[in-house]
Amino acid sequence: MSTTTQSKTGPRKLAFGMPTPDEIAAGGIPGLSARPKLPVDLMDKLNASELEEVEDIELPTEPMQINMGPSHPATHGTVRIVLTIDGETVRDSDVQVGYLHRCFEKEAEYATYTQVFPYTDRLNYVSPLLNNVGFALAVEKLLGIGAAIPERAQYIRVIVGEISRITDHLTCLGASAMEVGGFTPFLWMIKIREWLWELLEELTGARLTHSYVRVGGVSQDLTEDFIARLRATLNRSLEPLAECEKLLVKNRIFRDRMDGVGTMSAEDAIAMGWTGPCLRSTGVPYDVRKDHPYLVYDRFEFDVPVGSVGDNYDRFAVRLEEIRQSMRILEQAMQQIPPGPVLLDEPRICMPPKNAVYNTIESMIGHFKLIVDGIKVPPGEVYSYTEGGNGELGFYIVSDGSGRPYRCHVRSPSFIITQSMSKLILGAGIADIIPTFGMINMIGGECDR
């Protein structure tokens, strides 16, 4: 009873304790007038002419240097950005990478070709299987056995690769959403990523460092119910993914932080060596899977999403759409995958089955030779490229005919795109650095190798 009388007595208050506009106009709020005045009331002290003079006084605008990183709470990835700022505006910046350098290329020269796979896991560590596949294809190109890889193995490589691409994009989108304030999409996207990683863990035995691909195929066949579980997982992730999209795409705060920030033209992007989702956001439809099909990518129907402006929002939207396209590829691959072996039957390249190693002398010798000497790769040099999570992932391998690479260079897309960071944030505000850095998706392990 009392509540209804209360609501009838006066106009509804906007929030608890807040005066209504009418009350303010009437000046009848004792609390307001009792508030202490500002210590210096400029309007009291200055008359109009003095005020004009004050406006003419120039504030000192010396540029200031500040450090962002190497470990900054608002960015993911270890990078140090030395900023020269004028107020809030970035006038100059020096991006310094290398904090996660783990000598991949040096270590690879001392490892057999098979031993390099665990190192490739640690390049782009949110999509390790794409690196595995990229390196395997490079060695197979040197060996000249690309066409002989069993078809089932090629399909498995596509399937695990596309799962990895989805996890890569989910990490990028989720983390970037979190950095501009959207915590819920982050949690949901990481949850989807975890479902997919559970599948991969069941398949490969490791959650993150899979080392699943081998020269000549993959280490083991899919588990019995893998296809069914993958299909169920993809179906299950559609709903939270759509929710995330709804939460972000029409979110005013998110759009304000992303739209028109970090814009890059297509010509500049090509000159800066961009590839992958970042290049596609500028409108260039270059996708290695479409333009230079490897594995069995020419058998799938999928679109290459492109942006039009080349800003952070386009990079976000391209990645979001690529997750859907990856799901399309996965669906087709799951339907088409044929039965058969998953490893090439060639004792000089592939490990014999464990059973044969223990029971036949030939297999045991073969196993021993492969472990000690490594795969004998003919001398020569190749550059092999695949579509990684961030763009063209290339391996330039020089072989001297021994079991270890003479030189192994990774063309890491992150490293090359991070180079443009200075250009992207020039003239932008400090707050714009965070979404821009998030959307170029610098992965420390891949960038610094």
Place this chain on the structure above:
Amino acid sequence: MSKADLDKLVAQYPAAIVSSHSNFGDDTAVVTKESLKDVMRFLRDTVGFDLLVSVTAADYFGREPRFEVVYHLRSMATGNRLRIKVPVHEEEGGPSAEVATVSDLWPTANWQEREAYDMFGIKFSGHPDLRRILMYEEFVGHPLRKDYPKEQRQPLIRRDYSLS
């Protein structure tokens, strides 16, 4: 596929091409150090290789010239690819180990040439900002050289992180 582009290059600069091959399907031309800039400009402007995919180097220790700088190019219009290699001598004894930078033709070469300098000690003349990139300034030697031992230890550097 892009053999035509390689032929075009060989026809245009017969004196600059030391050798060429198409092993493993990768068209490759070895170009003299002196003519690198002309060749690269020709490839970018006339043949249309607008994407410099990667710049790296390799150390063939015991061979003369010791180093090779390797460029991978791609044409966005045709999708053709080409590899250009430049032999470079070591500085001591032989001629200068300097290669002309291509970072004015493709800005993407900036960091990649810095990396080649950092890892192999190859100097790029005309480079706007040739500093170490993955290693720190005080690092001694160039780690990807074949005569740099993998187990080599470096002294701990106490760095002054204040901004100069």
